[in-house]
Amino acid sequence: MQPGGAAGRVALDLVIEGGWVVDGSGEPRFRADIGVLGGRIAAIGDLHQHIATRRIDARNKLVAPGFIDVHGHDDLMFIQKPGLPWKTSQGVTTVVVGNCGVSASPAPLPHNTAASLALLGDIPLYADMERYLATLESLQPLINVAALVGHANLRLAIMQDPTAEPTPQELQAMQGLLRQSLAAGAVGFSTGLAYEPGCYASQAELEALARVAKEFEALHTSHIRNEGDEVEQAVEEVLSVSRHSGCAMVISHHKCMMNANWGKSARTIANIDTTRAQGTQVAMDIYPYSGSSTILIPERAHRIDRIKITWSTPHPECNGMYLTDIAEQWNCDKEEAARRLLPAGAIYFAMDEQEVQRIFQHPCCMVGSDGLPNDANPHPRLWGTFTRILGRYAREERLVSIEQAVRKITSLPASVYGLAERGQIRLGYWADLVVFDPETVIDRATWDEPTLPSEGIELVAVNGQIVFLSSDAVPTPGIRPGQVLRRQLPA
Ligand SMILES: [Zn+2]
Numbered sequence: 001m002q003p004g005g006a007a008g009r010v011a012l013d014l015v016i017e018g019g020w021v022v023d024g025s026g027e028p029r030f031r032a033d034i035g036v037l038g039g040r041i042a043a044i045g046d047l048h049q050h051i052a053t054r055r056i057d058a059r060n061k062l063v064a065p066g067f068i069d070v071h072g073h074d075d076l077m078f079i080q081k082p083g084l085p086w087k088t089s090q091g092v093t094t095v096v097v098g099n100c101g102v103s104a105s106p107a108p109l110p111h112n113t114a115a116s117l118a119l120l121g122d123i124p125l126y127a128d129m130e131r132y133l134a135t136l137e138s139l140q141p142l143i144n145v146a147a148l149v150g151h152a153n154l155r156l157a158i159m160q161d162p163t164a165e166p167t168p169q170e171l172q173a174m175q176g177l178l179r180q181s182l183a184a185g186a187v188g189f190s191t192g193l194a195y196e197p198g199c200y201a202s203q204a205e206l207e208a209l210a211r212v213a214k215e216f217e218a219l220h221t222s223h224i225r226n227e228g229d230e231v232e233q234a235v236e237e238v239l240s241v242s243r244h245s246g247c248a249m250v251i252s253h254h255k256c257m258m259n260a261n262w263g264k265s266a267r268t269i270a271n272i273d274t275t276r277a278q279g280t281q282v283a284m285d286i287y288p289y290s291g292s293s294t295i296l297i298p299e300r301a302h303r304i305d306r307i308k309i310t311w312s313t314p315h316p317e318c319n320g321m322y323l324t325d326i327a328e329q330w331n332c333d334k335e336e337a338a339r340r341l342l343p344a345g346a347i348y349f350a351m352d353e354q355e356v357q358r359i360f361q362h363p364c365c366m367v368g369s370d371g372l373p374n375d376a377n378p379h380p381r382l383w384g385t386f387t388r389i390l391g392r393y394a395r396e397e398r399l400v401s402i403e404q405a406v407r408k409i410t411s412l413p414a415s416v417y418g419l420a421e422r423g424q425i426r427l428g429y430w431a432d433l434v435v436f437d438p439e440t441v442i443d444r445a446t447w448d449e450p451t452l453p454s455e456g457i458e459l460v461a462v463n464g465q466i467v468f469l470s471s472d473a474v475p476t477p478g479i480r481p482g483q484v485l486r487r488q489l490p491a
Contacts (some may be wrong), residue, residue: 071368
């Protein structure tokens with residue numbers, strides 16, 4: 001807590017005064033004003049005598065680093081709906097896109113496609129990572145964005161038959177394309193081993209790619225092959241890829257689906273702990289709900305009792321309905337109804353809330369919304385993940401302290417993803433800041449009303465510029481202070 005700090009007597013752009021600072025490190029809160037100059041935190045302490053262009057009263061509020069959503073599917077939203085209200089209204093100032101094996105670049109060969117690309121929407125994809133990131137930069141994003149390159153994209157861009165095993169030449173070409181994406185600034189690569197065509201990849205293929213990521217000190221994040229009956233083997237598979245390649249990894253939205261598998265996370269986490277103890281960098285993330293959401297998979301129709309349709313191209317009248325009711329109306333079985341709805345998306349109610357909460361408490365567990373902004377009737381995680389963490393998991397359930405909850409959504413992801421000078425309130429760091437009311441912060445989005453904005457977030461600033469104020473319904477138009485966070489090449 002350096003009073004005054006580097007700013008001296010220079011006029012500050014913004015002072016947030018009188019709040020309790022939860023600085024992201026996990027340490028207890030302290031009372032201080034925060035001064036911002038040129039997009040960075042320029043002073044921390046008693047700043048009442050400083051000249052400032054704008055002062056914000058944060059008495060009785062907490063001031064935290066901006067939240068980092070480690071699991072987004074907003075790749076094309078930065079271009080299609082750049083206002084991103086589902087992010088700013090819950091305090092998110094940085095999102096990592098390109099998850100679950102699917103990213104906006106590189107584009108598939110003309111004859112190749114995959115259902116999982118629907119997670120992004122349907123506009124043309126970008127030829128390569130450089131073109132995608134340069135496009136984002138020229139459009140000026142509202143919040144900061146870091147990108148992963150999708151393994152499905154690598155397969156679809158290179159392989160003549162993406163359902164096959166790659167030939168040695170194809171594997172080499174995929175490694176080359178990954179190298180090119182990482183050199184352009186991708187923070188790592190993601191796999192979606194439960195989806196086509198990721199599901200056709202062998203462990204050897206994953207290791208070959210992870211070795212390339214390791215050269216760049218980049219990450220592998222994985223939607224693992226199975227999150228149900230074979231979740232333990234699926235976790236072991238990706239951990240083994242990391243042990244063999246040395247590549248750091250993140251297990252995405254870790255969970256155990258379907259009653260028979262509840263409780264298996266005790267063993268998957270034991271395996272993660274052992275692997276970490278051996279020196280391999282492993283982290284994971286969750287979203288704070290017991291329902292999951294992705295494309296509609298007809299084979300799941302008889303294994304999961306409650307399935308809610310989030311969108312359907314041939315039957316938009318079914319958006320928001322339960323599969324059981326649709327099947328009854330159509331007088332067919334649930335799997336047949338699901339097939340007729342394709343292409344479509346769904347919410348599956350198949351997790352144990354207690355288990356989600358236990359996974360969240362693990363010190364290496366971060367938070368990712370996995371929000372699907374294209375869905376007509378989205379999962380409420382899109383609008384409510386981070387306020388739900390603060391309001392329900394920290395304040396109401398007391399699973400962790402507010403300070404630890406903030407660490408999990410700020411400094412921890414900044415360090416895992418290598419986002420330099422972000423994720424903490426420290427002198428010289430970028431001024432990504434959130435002011436929120438610890439007594440009232442809460443998610444409002446529900447299964448029935450999934451797009452209700454959260455409450456209790458008072459102010460959100462990205463690189464020192466205010467992008468959300470609770471008193472303004474709409475942030476000041478035209479301000480787009482986000483940065484494309486290209487991964488720095490290792491020295
Ligand atoms: Zn996923």
